[in-house]
Amino acid sequence: MVRALGPKTTSKASPIAANDIDEPIDITAPIALFMNAAEAQIRAKVQLVAHDELSFGTLSTGERIAVALVLDRYDLLQNAWGSILEAVHRLGPEWTQAALRIQRHGWLDEL
Numbered sequence: 001m002v003r004a005l006g007p008k009t010t011s012k013a014s015p016i017a018a019n020d021i022d023e024p025i026d027i028t029a030p031i032a033l034f035m036n037a038a039e040a041q042i043r044a045k046v047q048l049v050a051h052d053e054l055s056f057g058t059l060s061t062g063e064r065i066a067v068a069l070v071l072d073r074y075d076l077l078q079n080a081w082g083s084i085l086e087a088v089h090r091l092g093p094e095w096t097q098a099a100l101r102i103q104r105h106g107w108l109d110e111l
Contacts, residue, residue, distance in 0.1 A: 038098035042066045046107045049076075065091045066099040070107060 045063045049056045049071065056064060056076060065087045068077035074084070081087040088096055 036098065038095050039102055042070065042095070042099050043102050043107050046070045046102060050107075062091055062095060066095055069096075069099050070103045072103075 042063070045059055045067050049059070049067050056067065059067060061081065065077065065081055068074065069087070069091075077084060077087055081090060091099070
């Protein structure tokens with residue numbers, strides 16, 4: 001008898017709202033209102049390092065990796081961890097996704 005591995009799937013897609021709560025998204029609201037805790041922390045540290053590069057040394061390893069990736073500063077990444085792939089692995093999926101969202105949507109101070 002051959003048993004299937006992995007989760008059971010269905011052919012029906014489950015309806016999920018864009019923001020998971022069936023409420024309209026206010027596209028005029030500042031991006032900071034839609035951030036989770038990891039995104040807010042990474043954004044704050046990116047802004048800190050962008051204004052004062054010496055503050056990079058005060059960050060945790062995960063914060064250093066995230067900041068270096070968001071700023072495309074591979075010189076800082078090598079100082080913080082070394083290999084890019086090892087750094088991304090060390091960061092983990094939640095923080096990697098959060099850093100990517102910060103880089104895509106901007107990290108500059110709100111106007």
